[in-house]
Amino acid sequence: MGSLCSRERRNHQSDVEEKSRTAKIERRIEQETKAEKHIQKLVLLGAGDSGKSTIFKQIKLLFQSGFDEEELKGYIPIIHANVFQTIKILHDGSKDLSQTEADSLKYVMSDQNKEIGEKLSEICDRLEYPHLTKELAQEIEAFWRDDSIQETYSRGNELQIPDCAHYFMENLQRLSDRNYIPTKEDILIARVRTTGVTEIQFSPIGENQKGEAYQLFDVGGQRNERRKWIHLFDGVTAVIFCAAISEYDQTLFEDDNKNRLMETKELFEWVLKQPCFKKTSFILFLNKFDLFEKKVLKVPLNVCEWFKDYQPDSTGKQEIEHAYEFVKKKFEELYIQSTAPDCSDRILKIYRTTALDQNLVKETFKLASDRPFNLPFKHFHPLIFRYSNILWIDLNDREWNLWWFWWVFNGSTCATCFWGLALTCALLLWFASGSNSHINNKISGDHIGSSSSCKASRQVKHVYSNKCDFSGIFWKSGYKGISAVPVAFGKISRFTLKQLIKEAERLQSLPVLSLASALVPPLTNFSSNGLAIPLETASLETQRCMDDRRPCEVETGCGPCGEIYLQNLDWSRNAVEPRTGIQFPTLLDNIITGENASFTPEVLVGTGSRTMTIIRIKSLKLYAFGFYVHPSDVCEKLGPKYACIPEYELNKRQDFYQDLLREDINMTVRLVVSCNGIKISAVRDAFEKSLRARLIRTNPDADHHCLHTFGSIFSQDIPLHVGTTINFHRTADGKLITEVGGNQLGAVQSKDLCRAFFDMYIGDVPVCEQTKEEIGKNVASIIGTC
Ligand SMILES: Nc1nc2c(ncn2[C@@H]2O[C@H](COP(=O)(O)OP(=O)(O)OP(=O)(O)O)[C@@H](O)[C@H]2O)c(=O)[nH]1
Ligand SMILES: [Mg+2]
Secondary structure, rough: HHHHHHHHHHHHHHHHHHHHHHHHHHHHHHHHHHHHHHHEEEEEOOOOOOHHHHHHHHHHHHHHHOOOOOHHHHHHHHHHHHHHHHHHHHHHHHHHHHOOOOHHHHHHHHHHHHHHHHHHHHHHHHOOOOOOOOHHHHHHHHHHHHHHHHHOOHHHHHHOOOHHHHHHHHOOOOOOOOOOOHHHHHHOOOOOOOEEEEEEEEEEOOOOOOOOOOEEEEEEEEEEHHHHHHHHOOOOOOEEEEEEEEHOEEEEEOOOOOEEEHHHHHHHHHHHOHHHOOOOEEEEEEEHHHHHHHHHHOOOOOHHHHOOOOOOOHHHHHHHHHHHHHHHHHHHHHHOOOOEEEEEOOOOOEEOOOOOHHHHHHHHHHHHHHHOOOOHHOOHHHHHHOOHHHHHHHHOOOHHHHHHHHHHHHHOOHHHHHHHHHHHHHHHHHHHHHHHHHHHHHHHHHOOOHHHHHHHHHHHHHHHHHHHHHHHOOOOHHOOOOOOOHHHHHHHHHHHHHHHHHHHHOOOOOOOOHHHHHHHOOOOOOOOOOOOOOOOHHHHHHHHHHHOOOOEEEEEEEEOOOOHHHOOOOOOOEEEEOOOEEEOOOEEEEOOOOOOEEEEEEEEEEEEEEEEEOOOOOOEEEEEEEEEEEEHHHHHHHHHOOOOOOHHOOOOHHHHHHHHHHHOOOOEEEEOOOOOOOOOHHHHHHHHHHHHHHHHHHHOOOOOOHHHHHHHHOOOOOOOOOEEEEEEEOOOOEEEEEEEEEEEEEEOHHHHHHHHHHHHHHHOOOOOOHHHHHHHHHHHHHHOOO
């Protein structure tokens, strides 16, 4: 009895201790969560060149200690490189225009400057740019002032001339000074393409700050950088999306056929539709307004497909405002269209920005962060909820913002009356607009029928459009539907085509390593910053260039892969890889001859392409690839485990891809070369490098001898012309067979090598993320039919 009592007492005591321990832990977790809540995560997103890093630098200058002398000096080679890059583009551009244009004479340099131009061009072609000396600066200045170069510069939108060009060309004497230290302005204007992710923490100096700290992430915006974004999307308080609105007449650096604003539109839409951003607020910076206001009076807005229904309204300042409002409205519409009913909690704030203008950025950040980014607008006033979007949209002008802050924070009766009146007007206009279906249809497009909160968004549009009609300022002539095909685009294509041909020739002389690593990502490293973002080739390349104090020349990436859906495939026809236009048979008849002769027809489950971007010119399509699997093997090896899992879930599971790699499934990767000049040794180098890293990762004990055998297969110097096919086939018994142009080069018996090889396409760091996903979807649908 006594022992029972003492046991109960002991139990009771340990219960108490346990409870107290649990309470302590819970308290600590609560405290830590509270502390964490104060750090709000902001991510800067947007296409390349949109100004993200400039904003990032501004934040560093404004809310951190800025740049120390070491960092300032670190910018000298970057700035000098910007000068040399500009010269090269101008030199080649003027040469080309002087040969192709009807008014070619105006692009012909004076004899004296022609000589200087040739000399400078040769310097720019060197692997290392020289230091910008006074003598060089003088020659560059003479070259820059040549009328033909000024004419070429005026065609900047076709030539990918960086925005910093004019500023640096006008400051050559200062930049070449022996004791030159870059100024704040120089650093803001300098252009370096971002690769990977950079992060800072800051606290803005707003009047209403309660110790909020922000963590700001800057990412690379060019296409091959975007697959790294996804790693940042968790727990984001607000997305700051930069759109360079001055770029409406420019084509993408990565793709000569794509208008920059169209790319931005698609990118913004994609970001808005990310499921993890359902409740995330958006701050949209309509950036490069300084360039926009100059350009819009010379180049009509409707050269851009997205703005083709734009009609200029007046002249001067009024026209600038008219054009800006039009662009802003397009973004607002896109936001509304891309905001699903269950996203009604989030808000959009739009700012007109010039990222180079420090005061403006400071004010913008103060305004944007004075109200916590993540607090939905509806929490401030119940009446506003239903109309939050319209009020918000109309509040984007800076005076309106001030009004709004004044009202929110002071809660003055007068302000409430003001908003009451505004709301009443809005309501009246909205009801009035309900009967005007003609206008509604024009403005709201296809969007008909929705759930309640979604309706609220659409109602917003009615109010908005009618407000505009009512005011008679904005939209009275905005929807006449002119189709303005930009004349400039034809010229761009012709020009770039020539450049590409030249570049392809030049490619022969590019360092083999650059080309080799462009062929497949080598997977030599993972980032160490804890973000687990793979550093792909481009990053490594850039990093190396930066270390060499030389700006990047070569960047690689995978193209937007075409989507092949098994159900839609016509088996009697070929499938086309959209970026390169290369065709792939939907069925591959692998006839293995010899001792273990077999016939293993495989089906196409994914395609993609690999490109290489060269700084001065455009993207060079290296090869397209098709991925094939043997369907019966898939059913046999994966069916039992995965048949009961829905198809849409399957392709998101990493173990599914790992099993696909591990199991003895016949599969093939077919590469089709799409540019001349690739050497077989480059292919070998690329694969060897990537395979070595992958072998180590997948099985550290793997016998590396197989790599040597694999490399020796490529000993003959086989020409690789456009259209040459290279097949890598894995047999179920673990053999990797290589064929070039239909001839078998050799086979290596190694399951590890096979696995490492296909890891390049469906492993953790694939050649192309979208293709991997497409392969996953199609293999899942094969399993669905087993
Ligand atoms: N005139 C002008 N130039 C700007 C503005 N914002 C950025 N720039 C310039 O545009 C160029 C590109 O800006 P970045 O900030 O590097 O662009 P990014 O979005 O970081 O580009 P990626 O790193 O490739 O994604 C730089 O030379 C900037 O100085 C602006 O508002 N006005
Ligand atoms: Mg950047």
